[in-house]
Amino acid sequence: QSALTQPASVSGSPGQSITISCTGTSSDVGGYNYVSWYQQHPGKVPKLMIYGVSNRPSGVSNRFSGSKSGNTASLTISGLQAEDEADYYCTSYTTSSTYVLFGGGTRLTVL
Amino acid sequence: QVQLVDSGGGLVKPGGSLRLSCAASGFTFSDYYMAWIRQAPGKGLEWVSYISSSAINLHYADSVKGRFTISRDNANNSLYLQMDSLRTEDTAVYYCARAELSGTYALDYWGQGTVVTVS
Numbered sequence: 001q002s003a004l005t006q007p008a009s010v011s012g013s014p015g016q017s018i019t020i021s022c023t024g025t026s027s028d029v030g031g032y033n034y035v036s037w038y039q040q041h042p043g044k045v046p047k048l049m050i051y052g053v054s055n056r057p058s059g060v061s062n063r064f065s066g067s068k069s070g071n072t073a074s075l076t077i078s079g080l081q082a083e084d085e086a087d088y089y090c091t092s093y094t095t096s097s098t099y100v101l102f103g104g105g106t107r108l109t110v111l
Numbered sequence: 112q113v114q115l116v117d118s119g120g121g122l123v124k125p126g127g128s129l130r131l132s133c134a135a136s137g138f139t140f141s142d143y144y145m146a147w148i149r150q151a152p153g154k155g156l157e158w159v160s161y162i163s164s165s166a167i168n169l170h171y172a173d174s175v176k177g178r179f180t181i182s183r184d185n186a187n188n189s190l191y192l193q194m195d196s197l198r199t200e201d202t203a204v205y206y207c208a209r210a211e212l213s214g215t216y217a218l219d220y221w222g223q224g225t226v227v228t229v230s
Contacts, residue, residue: 003155036217038156045206045224046148046156051217089156093216098158099170100146100216105155 004029004090004103011109017078020106022090023071028101030071034093037066037075040105041086049088050075077108085110113137113220117207120225127197127229133190133207133222141165141185144210146218147192149203149227157203160192161210175201197229 005023012018022029022037029035037050048057050066053073063078073092077084090103119131131147147159160181161170169181180193190207205225208218 034215034217036215038218040156045221046218047221048211048217048219051211051219052213052215055215057211057219087155091156091158091216097176098173099161100158102156102158 004092004101006088006090006103006106008104009107009109011111012077012080013111014080014082016080017076018080018108020075020077020088020090020108022073022075022092022103024073024092024094024101025071027096028092028094029068029073031095032093033068035066035068035073036091037064038089038091039084039086040089046089080110082110084108113209115207115209115220115222117205117222117225120205120227122228122230123197125197125199125229128193128195129197129227131192131194131205131207131225131227135188135190135209138209140183140188143212145183145190146208146210147181147190148206148208148218148221149201150206150224151200151203154203159205161216162190194227197227199229201227202229203227 038046040046054066114136116134162181178196182191207222209220211219
């Protein structure tokens with residue numbers, strides 16, 4: 001099964017808000033509240049930012065929020081800061097034999 | 112604090128085998144599902160395998176099914192990935208990760224990664 005679809009890149013200026021989309025199907029994103037988002041800085045280990053569509057782990061800034069509509073999940077970062085510049089990946093459980101799907105990743109550039 | 116330490120990576124020829132290990136500490140290992148995730152050079156993340164807390168349920172990505180075997184030793188707080196019939200496309204950094212407890216398949220702690228090169 002194909003990966004979840006994310007835009008290759010997004011950008012924004014400090015203080016602005018941006019949204020990264022993650023599009024799947026009713027067999028994954030649309031069918032279950034099992035969407036997670038990870039942040040990865042270059043050369044670093046991925047960090048969980050959102051789980052269960054909209055839940056933030058302890059310690060993650062409330063500038064990060066998640067939502068879902070139909071087969072598309074979204075990660076919104078408000079009040080952009082320079083340290084938010086990173087790659088972001090979505091994942092979802094899927095009913096296919098693949099079991100878990102990752103998105104292709106989105107490079108966020110803070111201008 | 113929660114710690115996951117990956118090891119066992121290295122250089123191997125196509126068709127060869129490697130066994131990755133992940134030593135866990137700082138939490139009750141036997142309570143958690145665990146996973147292996149990989150990242151090829153310059154590429155995105157790819158889920159490889161999941162194992163339930165009791166090792167009854169095992170899941171694999173289609174790309175590794177039949178070649179890789181995930182296992183765990185709850186007595187020794189360790190996770191393993193036996194990789195056989197390795198291919199050049201298996202070259203990647205391999206991370207072990209812990210699945211958070213509420214059952215959303217999210218991975219809340221990750222190891223530092225171990226590099227596997229098939230060439």
